[in-house]
Amino acid sequence: MSDENILFSDKFDGQLDSSWSWLRENPSCRRIQNGGLEIRVEPGVADTVKNALLRPAPDRSEGTYAIEVTVTNHTPPTQQYEQAGITWYHDGKPVFKEVKELIDGGLYIIPGRKPMPTKSVRLRLIVTADTWEAQYRPEGETDFQTADTGQLPPPGNDQVSIQCYNGPEEEHHWIRFEDFCIKQKTNVHP
Secondary structure (H helix, E strand, O other): OOOEEEEEOOOOOOOOOOEEEEOOOOOHHHHEOOOOOEEEEOOOOOOOOOOOEEEEEEOOHOOEEEEEEEEEEEOOOOOOEEEEEEEEEEEOOOEEEEEEEOOOEEEEEOOOOOEOOOEEEEEEEEOOEEEEEEEEEEEEEEEEEEEEEOOOOOOOEEEEEEEEEEEOOOOOOEEEEEEEEEEEEEEOOO
C-alpha cells in the first residue's frame, strides 16, 4: 500500500535476518524451507514457550506501525489452546498476542474470538504509542478484518515475536510462518 513504508522484512529464504533472537531455542523443532519458517508446536504456555523468535519492535512513540505475518497450519490443531501467531513483549514479558487458536474444537482469531476456518491466515497487528488493533485476512480473501482493539503499556523495551505453543506432547504439529514484515503507516487518519 502506498500509505506504508516497509521498515523490516524477512522472507525466510534460507536463513534468518541477524536481528532475530530465539527464546528457549530448540533447534531440532524448527526449520527454514521453501521460503518459510516452520516451527513445531511444542507443549508450553506464554511464559514457557519454546522456539519463540523475537526481534526489537519499532518505537511506538514515533508513529503507527503494522506487524504482519502469514500463519499456516501444516497439521490441523487438536489440543485445546494450541496456537500460533504474533506476541508483543514489554520489558521481557508477553503482554499481548494475536493468534490463530483452537478453543473448544473451533479455530479462532484471538483476541476477539473471530471464527477462522481456513488453513492459512495473514495476521496484522497495528500498534501506536498506547493502542493495538488486531487484524486478519483469511486465505483467499483480499481485505483485512478487525478482530479487536485495546491498550498497550507506554512504549519502552518492546519486542515482537512469532511463536506457537500448547502443542500435543506426542504428536508433531508444524506451523509455517511466511513473509514477516514491519511497516510504518503514513497518512494515518484518526
